[in-house]
Amino acid sequence: MDKKIKLLDTTLRDGEQTAGVVFANEEKVFIAKMLDDLGVDQIEAGIPVMGEDEKKVIKKIVQSNLKASIMGWNRAVVKDIEASIDCGVDAVAISISTSDIHIKHKLNTTRSKVLDQMVKAAEFAKANGLYVSVNAEDASRTDAEFLLKFFKTAKEAGADRVRFCDTVGTMDPVSTYNIIKRIIEEVDIEVEMHTHNDLGMATANAIAGAMAGSTYLGVTVNGLGERAGNASIEEVILSLKHAMHLDSSNFDIKKLRDLCIYVAKASNREISPWKAVTGERIFYHESGIHADGAIKNPLTYEIIKPDDLGLERKILIGKHSGTAAIKNRLLDYNIYTDDNTAYHLLSKVRNTAISLKRTLTDIELLNLYNESLQDGNLLKNA
CATH class of the missing domain: 3.20.20.70 (Aldolase class I)
Incomplete structure (x- = not known):
C-alpha cells in the first residue's frame, strides 16, 4: 500500500x-x-x-x-x-x-x-x-x-x-x-x-x-x-x-x-474489562501455560506492550494456574519455593479457587502457603 x-x-x-x-x-x-x-x-x-x-x-x-x-x-x-x-x-x-x-x-x-x-x-x-x-x-x-x-x-x-x-x-x-x-x-x-x-x-x-x-x-x-x-x-x-x-x-x-x-x-457507557485494546483486564493471565510464557517473555502471548496503553500486566492465581505462576507470585514476598512445595500448594490453590469460584488474593495464597508448610512439617514428624 x-x-x-x-x-x-x-x-x-x-x-x-x-x-x-x-x-x-x-x-x-x-x-x-x-x-x-x-x-x-x-x-x-x-x-x-x-x-x-x-x-x-x-x-x-x-x-x-x-x-x-x-x-x-x-x-x-x-x-x-x-x-x-x-x-x-x-x-x-x-x-x-x-x-x-x-x-x-x-x-x-x-x-x-x-x-x-x-x-x-x-x-x-x-x-x-x-x-x-x-x-x-x-x-x-x-x-x-x-x-x-x-x-x-x-x-x-x-x-x-x-x-x-x-x-x-x-x-x-x-x-x-x-x-x-x-x-x-x-x-x-x-x-x-x-x-x-x-x-x-x-x-x-x-x-x-x-x-x-x-x-x-x-x-x-x-x-x-x-x-x-x-x-x-x-x-x-x-x-x-x-x-x-x-x-x-x-x-x-x-x-x-x-x-x-x-x-x-x-x-455513560462503561468500558468492558475485556474490551479489545482498552479493557483493564486484557493483560491478565491465569492459565498455567500462558502465565508461564508471559513470565519468561511477554512476547509469547502479548503483541502489544501494556505500558503503551496505560495498562498493567498481572498474573492471577486461580483454578487454572500452574506452579510457575505460584512460585513467581511468592517471589514478590521474598519467598523462594521448591518444586515439591509449589506442587503441593497448587492442589490447595485449585481446590480453594473452585470453592470460592474466583481467583485468589495474595493474602489467601500466603495463608495456603503457610498451610502447606505446616502439612510438610506434620509429614516429617509423623
Missing part, C-alpha cells in the same frame, strides 16, 4: 446517535481536542442543521485551531449545507440512501431522483469551496451497478471522496474487500469506510476496506454508534499497526486510553 490511511472520527455525530447518549457541549469540544492530540485526520463534529445549539458547539470546535479537518454531516439538501457553511467547517459529508429498500420505504422516491438530489447538493458544496464526501447510506445492500453509477456521478459532481456505508452491519471482510476494490478500480476515487458492528465485524470490515485500497476509515471512540455501534478507533489504530504492519507513528497511542475513559464517562 502506497497511500496513507486516514481516520475520520464520527464520535461527535454517529457516536452521539447511540440510543440514550448526549454529550454536553463542553464535552464535545474537549473530545475534539483529545482526538486532535491523538492524531485523527478529520473530525465529524455534528449535524449543523439540527439547530443553533448544535451550530454553536461546532463553531467552537472550528475556532479551536485544531490540526484536524472539521466536517459537518448533511442530508443531500442545500439548506443543510448552508448550515454547515455558517459553522465554518472546511468539509462536508453529504448523505443519501442508495439501497432500493431505503429509496422505496424511507425516501419514497426513485433512483433517478436520488442521483439528482445528490448532484445538486454536491455541486453547491463544491461551489462554496468545501471538501466533499458523498455518502451512500446502506451501500452494502445497494445494487452493485447502481452503486457504481452513484459514485461515478458523485465524482463528476466534484466529490473529493465517497463514503461506503455498511449501515446495518451486514458485510463480511471478504465481500467488503471485493466491493471496495471494484469501486476503486472502476470509479477511481478515494473511498471511506463507514462500518457498523451488528454482526461484530465493524473493525474487520474497516480493515478489509483498507486492504482493498480505501484511504479513509470511519471510527468512533469505544465503538459508539447506532445499535451495536461502529468500528472503534482504538481497535482500528492497533489493527493498522499490528495486523497490517503499517506505520502508525502519526497516532499517539499512549493517549488512547485517556480518550476512551473520558468518552466512556461522557457517554
